[in-house]
Amino acid sequence: MxxxxxHTGHRMSQAVVHGNTVYLAGQVGEPGASVTDQTKKCLEQVDALLAECGSKKENILQAIVWLADMNDFAExxxxxxxxVPQGHTPARACGEAxxxxxxxxxxxxxTAAKD
Known part of the structure; x- marks a missing residue:
């Protein structure tokens, strides 16, 4: 297979496709922006990378979310x-790191499935 x-660099690739599975590197937003703005930017990048890899947000299998401060969880x-598309919500974990x-x-x- x-x-x-x-988008491969010397340290990592932004996305890897193996078979019908798409793995994205950790996506971050603009440093110093608000949690809202950083989250929007991250999810825009997720949309773009998934599309480039032949997938979409409805195919997300798992999402892992790291917050610098769990007080930002609601935001x-x-x-x-x-x-996130209702009816297509992935398995998700969220923690502070x-x-x-x-x-x-x-x-x-x-992590997502290809179309």
Whole structure:
């Protein structure tokens, strides 16, 4: 079975497709922006990468969300709830973690099926 890599750098690829499964690297927003704006940017990037890999948000199998501060849970969820297609919600986990830089407030890691 082949492996396709998208936007590959020296450290990681933004997306990897193996068979009919799409794996996205952690998506972050603009450093220092609000949780709302960072979440919107992350999900825009998820949409674009999934489309490039032959998938869509309705095919998301699992979402892992890291927040720098769990006090931002409701703010992130307000954006997520408006974006995620009802009836196609994935398995999801959300936790608090120290992200790559203090300016990042949220990160999304997505696994999806191809169309």
């Amino acid at each position: 082949s492996i396709e890599r998208f 992130m969820n307000a954006v997520w709830d408006a974006w 120290k992200l790559a830089t203090p300016e990042y407030k949220v990160e999304f890691i997505i």
